Amino acid sequence: MDFLKQVKTPSTKNHDLLNITTSKEINFTEDNNEKLLQFLKILGKNINLRNFRYLGYAKKTGKTLTLAQMDEKMMRIIKQKQKMTLINRTQKKDEEAKHRITSPARTKESEIKTKINQQNEDDLANNNHESMFEFATKYKKYSEDNTIFSIPMSESYVLNNKLSFIGEIRDKLTKYLNISNKDIEKEISCEESSENTGFDPLIHQELVKQYLNSYSPYRGLVLYHGLGSGKTCTSVGVIEAMKSSKKKIFILTPASLKKNYISQMKFCGSTFFQEDDNWEYVEFPKDNSRKQFILDVHQITKLPINNYLNKKNGVYLQRKTPKTENDFVKIDKKVLNEQINEMIKGRFQFISYNGITMDSWNRKYKGSNNYNPFDNSVVIVDEGHNFVSRIVNKLNINGNSVSVEMYNHILTADNCNVVMLTGTPLINYPNELGVLFNLVSGGNLVIEMRCSHDNKKMVSIKYFKKALESLGNIDFITYVENTNTLKVMKNPYGFINETSGKIKYDLNGKISVKEFKDKIIELLQEAGYKVLNLEDAKDSMIKMYKKFPDTKVNFDTIFIDKQNNGLKNKQYFQTKISGLVSYVGDKKELMPTIVSSGQDDDIFIEVLEMNENVLTHYNTARTVERALDSKMKTKKNNKKDSNDQTGSYKIFSRAACNFVFPSQINRFPSFGEAKNGLSKKEGKEGKMNRPIMNVDNIENIEEDQLELMTREEMLTLNDGKYDTQDAELLETKVNKKRQAEFSEKVNFLLRELTNNAYKYFDSDIEKLVKTKNVKIATDPEYETNQENDLKLYSPKFHKMLENILDNENQGLHLMYSNFRTLEGIGIFKILLEYYGYSEFKIVKTTNASGIQEYNMEVENAFYYNSSFESIGGDESPNEEFTTLNGRKFYALYTGKEGEEEKEIIRNIYNGNFEKIPVNIKKDIRKYFFNNIASDMTNLFGEVIKLLMISSSGAEGIDLKNVRYVHITEPYWHPVRIDQVIGRAKRICSHKDLPDELQNVKVFLYLLSHNKKLLKEKEASYTQLINGDTDKEGNVITTDENLLKIMKRKKKLMQQFLTAMKESSVDCIFNYEQQDKCLSFPLPKSGINPHKTLQTNLRYKDNAYENIQVRKPNITTNTDNDRGEYIDRKKMSAILKTKYVKLDGPGGMKKKVAVDFISSPPVAFDLKHKQRLGILEKQPNGEYLLKNDE
Structure with missing residues (x-):
């Protein structure tokens, strides 16, 4: 839709109003959106747009449109008519809302209308104030500040759980760099790094916004950014890139860093929070319209009404057009700064995660048991490693702590984006990474329901897919035959499938997991299926599976080679974190050197x-x-390792x-x-013979x-x-x-x-x-x-x-x-x-x-x-x-x-x-x-x-x-x-x-x-x-x-951190060793160039074992203390290729892919990725393939 957002400037025109011909030239301007909206309003197209400027699909009508220049009187009449229409529609809204049933629409057209008619939270209240139209067009709303970020919403994406993701996202980011005017090789000196020069986003900050924004499907990122990289400003950029679709912004910081984060928002965030010269003091009306005027100002600024606006005679508002010399009025910087602080406070929710109590959490944020405060929000966590440490320290020890409560809510939040800022992703134990990546990826929310049909033929994955084919937002579907269980996972919120296998932002994808579940039940019932125990199991059909185990024992079992103090299953770890890390190293050229001691750490x-x-x-x-x-060990339930x-x-x-x-x-x-x-005697003689302790x-x-x-x-x-x-x-x-x-x-x-x-x-x-x-x-x-x-x-x-x-x-x-x-x-x-x-x-x-x-x-x-x-x-x-x-x-x-x-x-x-x-x-x-x-x-x-x-x-x-x-x-x-x-x-x-x-x-x-x-x-x-x-x-x-x-931990940590750098979405742009960046198919390693194979396995539908979720982000079979069962048979596996002996006469051998994590090892066909059976090790060291019974 970008091609529409252009100013078409007539270079010639016939003054006969009934016969206008034009030639056009294209100019991109900062107010393209407003020009387009005005154009549509003049045509009588009363479309109430949301912040993301979504209109719908363009269709060829075959009609010829004649444009005529209206005089000022006619324009005023049309504007007034539009205002009255808007007022009438608003008055009917509450009544209509009572009868509206929130559920996935049966047709795309009806859903589009429902979504478009939802009032924008930032829209001005409609009233009869004479200057309200001029008020709205003259002063800027936060959502209209597009100077920081904009991106076409027509982009298609590949999810980060697909093999083609890395190549696709690198192509996309490279394409952006090719059209960007920024110099990726530009060196910054200490003189140029001063804040006095103003904020100009660096290339790595732009790349993060291109990856994580309102119209991309990716849930979150760990900003593993070093000193001098400006990771706070990078996170502020993500907020700006998300503001058109997310009204709730949570910023979690240590209490001592809240002021610093706010100061950075003023420096590198929206112009709405900057003390520039485009602010204009606007006095409140002194007549009966004051109350309504204040309500409109509140909608624009989010300034509190009772505690701020009602106590003022006016406020500063930001003009849409720059001031001229004639407009210049001295700005009271102290008053403006106070107002900006209040605006930030009103628009963003700051939580000090090292000081919030359980009572405060429940009272201010959580509310009822069924409410998740992080639904439909962006969550920024400053010093993310500290927040993670609090969670790790409490898991399995104090289940009702505030940190664990927040962790669980973020895991299950619907339509939530999470950004973790850290220069040190690991502090003490590797399982901290399990918690870290669970936070940014969220839990896998899977719809699980037991189904049957009078026609047994219909109970198969083929017919289930057919029954649900009208749902365009299914990411994954499978059926477990021996338990009659259908398992379905939806696309990220707001995204539908394309025939190319990619996904794209679309209004029809904007449904919650609960709505998705209800729609599945409805379609299955329409196709004649029976959902067993529907009333009893309806509330428990949504299962949450964590991407990583978050306890030390479970994490270490999969990823720690204790004998060699190293990372095992590195490639498996890297595929699981693919798309979840952005890495930027320290700006070493701007830092002092460390005097070499001749040792590894230069200490x-x-x-x-x-x-x-x-x-x-x-x-x-x-x-x-x-x-x-010894005394501690004699106490009951003391399971703590001395280390x-x-x-x-x-x-x-x-x-x-x-x-x-x-x-x-x-x-x-x-x-x-x-x-x-x-x-005096004791002081002189001492107490040489008494015990010290x-x-x-x-x-x-x-x-x-x-x-x-x-x-x-x-x-x-x-x-x-x-x-x-x-x-x-x-x-x-x-x-x-x-x-x-x-x-x-x-x-x-x-x-x-x-x-x-x-x-x-x-x-x-x-x-x-x-x-x-x-x-x-x-x-x-x-x-x-x-x-x-x-x-x-x-x-x-x-x-x-x-x-x-x-x-x-x-x-x-x-x-x-x-x-x-x-x-x-x-x-x-x-x-x-x-x-x-x-x-x-x-x-x-x-x-x-x-x-x-x-x-x-x-x-x-x-x-x-x-x-x-x-x-x-x-x-x-x-x-x-x-x-x-x-x-x-x-x-x-x-x-x-x-x-x-x-x-x-x-x-x-x-x-x-x-x-x-x-x-x-x-x-x-x-x-x-x-x-x-x-x-x-x-x-x-x-x-x-x-x-x-x-x-x-x-x-x-x-x-x-x-x-x-x-x-x-x-x-x-x-x-x-x-x-x-x-x-x-x-x-x-x-x-x-x-x-x-x-x-x-x-x-x-x-x-x-x-x-x-x-x-x-x-x-x-x-x-x-x-x-x-x-x-x-x-x-x-x-x-x-x-x-x-300390040294042992550092050696192990370095291996995990290196794996993170190599797996980062911007690895080829920011990592010094670009040849090490993760790619698919994975590079061969070791003496034998064919030793390893990386693949996403696609099992037979009637697999021998229960398949819980066929997704590449399930970790290991486990029945943990939360009652979660996770089957690792659907993980993105690291398999070794091996020749094995076939069970039968002749002693023939076959090359297969082997999952040696399983016990006994499981073999898979290389071509079709289907399970062949288990392997039995023979006395001579060879493996015998035995078919599943």
């Missing part, structure tokens, strides 16, 4: 050996852990690898001891309890460990009194270490301050001995401190630890201050005018501020300072700080002084740069040298100019480490540094056993040695064990 691993003191404490920690493990207990497993020895407490300080003090402190008094503590995490912090963990219900239960378990006691103990330990730092933290590392003026007095009776050496308690902290203070390591430092409270950031910050660093804090104070404001605080726990100015001593030490130039500062970004404070710290660290409060900027200019504004910078740590982050800062924080990353300990999975490195390695993050300094060096600190020491003390550590010896015979520490687990 410099600092291996530190234990001394005898650390070994003693570490052994005690392991003893306690073994005892706790899955990432929150509590080896928590004490993990901490001991970082730091062990002096014997004089009890790591787990009683509340009384913590409150009252050590007695007593297993009877220590329960299996969760890591997050040890870190004193609040409810909000738990919910924001990027591993998705906690749901709202978990956090509430944990808060109940750890009541306020106990939490207060635990906090008191932590503060006691930190005070003891601070007050006695001179006893434990001295070393060969030179301090940054040389002064006698210290705040904390030393004990005059204390004698320096070997016990005050830092290495005695933490070889790891000693090395990390040495690297940070090394003057050769020029530039900014970033330090990460999973332990925030004590054995990580909490203790290391005491060390930093003892050696001369000071904390740069942002505090909220009240000024003399009573106004709250933010100020900086720079006090040191050990030294007066004046001590840094007067090296060697000061007669009157105080906290006043005249300059801060030359001092070294660190700052915290751990989750304990407020959002505003953290953002100020981040901007100072990044050198974005224009984004911080004026008073803080003034103080920094005065005390750090002697009031010289042009000197203000933090490129090399002039203000903040070191930023210390915990798990809450490992994702989502954007940093600049980081040159050294210090990772205190390994973690259970590689994604956490990659996320930390990703904070330092950002797009254009180092562009302000000299070329030779545009790199990042990464340190990982690892505690290991001193083999010589362990050998000498073997008799004392027998249990430790026996329990912690690996398969290679090495005694490994918890640090080393974590590193091995």
Whole structure:
């Protein structure tokens, strides 16, 4: 219909109105749709169009049409008549709706009329306001903004479960590129990537919109897009491409990223949400028409009536035509921005998936049990891996959690499109991919009904197809003879079949699964069939089959080669995800390089050996852990694998690898001891003989309890460990009194270490301050001995401190630890201050005018501020300072700080002084740069040298100019480490540094056993040695064990991620190794070029075994805990070709395709793809083909 959307400009015309001749030229304009609509209205064709601009089929009439120019009076009369007709039709609509039966129409013509007459949700209400026609034609509706995306609706498509899909979609995308003016090879520099240049979609963003839009049949995509690719803007583009057909848009984000997503919508979304000059302030009428006028404005803008419009005297509306100089009126940007925020809020539904409660979900979204809020919607999930993690953590454990509820609703939603944004599709376990692809593909909804007929001949697939041939939207149909079960699956919503085997968007395809089921029953009954148990089984005829198993056991069974720690059935996995992935790599050319360590991960691993003191404490920690493990195993129903207990497993020895407490300080003090402190005698003599930890008094503590995490912090963990219900239960378990006691103990330990730092933290590392003026007095009776050496308690902290203070390591430092409270950031910050660093804090104070404001605080726990100015001593030490130039500062970004404070710290660290409060900027200019504004910078740590982050800062924080990353300990999975490195390695993050300094060096600190020491003390550590010896015979520490687990998981994950890249719909455009992209027929592999065969099997209708669904997206036979039965006999199988011996005389052999996944193996004919029988392995290794009995 695009050829109609043209302006036909007469170049000559006869002024005789009854005899007009024209010659035409073609001009494509932005208002083609409006011109066409006006043309049809003038002709008296009162067609109420929907947003997708669908008119119907064009037919040749053989008639001649004469056009005549009307005068203005006649045009006004016709317009008025059209308005009155529209009013009358609207008044009748409600009455007609009461009698309308919603069901698939018997004829295409009647369905078209029904669909067209449905009122567009965005249409203006019809009323008698004099200027309403001008109002509608002058101002733009959201649905009319076609500047972002448009596509012909006449396209035909191949579903992604067909063998021809990959070739077809690549041809389609290539065709688009050929007519596109965009340069696919264009390189973008850091200077060109600034947002100030405006948004121009990149080619990979255009390709995604060409693939996933209102008129394509594909349900969803995983946007596996790397740093700098603009995946948020890509998803916004999908929203724009879907807006003509989907009125409900859900945007699921972590709570902290909602503002960022909205800001991106304003930047790269519809002009309806941009602060340009095409807005015009329109005052509301002051007469009786005000109420109706506001209703019309509400329809256009989605601004709330009671809470916004009724309180205003007017609003900004966007003109359809650009303003001229005469139209210019100053726009109040603040008011406009407020209005745009309200418009976004009214049109899109944002859900914070890490903060929504079950009560809120049920009350705001779910409603009745039979309602699926995601029906007829688009669902965008930002940081999709976090959402998936929440689901995986709860499956089969907490079936009524919010995350699992949302998962199940998305799986079964009708006419739903899903886009998952992620740069890291896998976090911990491969079955996360099962959940991920189930979300984007949806469940296979299959109509299953038992049928019979008086004429037995009619009970066959041939006659079933004939009875249903008038349905043009059947994707798949089969009949299981021995159960009398007919199984039918429909095309995607809105699509009908073409004779070519492709499908095409058509109004007749716009029926729900329930309507489809009812229509099947109706047609079967008309053909004389009986649907058995109709009334009893009617509501259970729609069966849902998942594309992938989503539990670890079932997923691993099919796809994990545990012996070799690899992906098995790779080609099978790739065919199942075909059409579900878009891949774009990191923009590495715009990123700093990683300094090579000579190892695979380019991480410099600092291996530190234990001394005898650390070994003693570490052994005690392991003893306690073994005892706790034993206690846990005795509890009933404890089926948890120890390697899955990432929150509590080896928590004490993990901490001991970082730091062990002096014997004089009890790591787990009683509340009384913590409150009252050590007695002088105890402090002097210590408690050398008391047990460091007593297993009877220590329960299996969760890591997050040890870190004193609040409810909000738990919910924001990027591993998705906690749901709202978990956090509430944990808060109940750890009541306020106990939490207060635990906090008191932590503060006691930190005070003891601070007050006695001179006893434990001295070393060969030179301090940054040389002064006698210290705040904390030393004990005059204390004698320096070997016990005050830092290495005695933490070889790891000693090395990390040495690297940070090394003057050769020029530039900014970033330090990460999973332990925030004590054995990580909490203790290391005491060390930093003892050696001369000071904390740069942002505090909220009240000024003399009573106004709250933010100020900086720079006090040191050990030294007066004046001590840094007067090296060697000061007669009157105080906290006043005249300059801060030359001092070294660190700052915290751990989750304990407020959002505003953290953002100020981040901007100072990044050198974005224009984004911080004026008073803080003034103080920094005065005390750090002697009031010289042009000197203000933090490129090399002039203000903040070191930023210390915990798990809450490992994702989502954007940093600049980081040159050294210090990772205190390994973690259970590689994604956490990659996320930390990703904070330092950002797009254009180092562009302000000299070329030779545009790199990042990464340190990982690892505690290991001193083999010589362990050998000498073997008799004392027998249990430790026996329990912690690996398969290679090495005694490994918890640090080393974590590193091995992390590397093993990374190797396996990389194989899945590579398979995803090779299977992406845009592989040949975006993947570096284009020759590896998936194609059909699949390339041969291995020594024998004919070793593998990829095919979609078509079984005999009277197959020996029950065939549940003949679709290429069924995974495995299973009767799971939800009562779902899935038969893998109809999967897109990976079959090996093999010569087998035929059963009978002569010993003849035949080449067949073999399904070795089945037990026993099943053979299929190569030509007709029919089942031949099973294979029986003979003693000589050959296989004998035995026919099915």
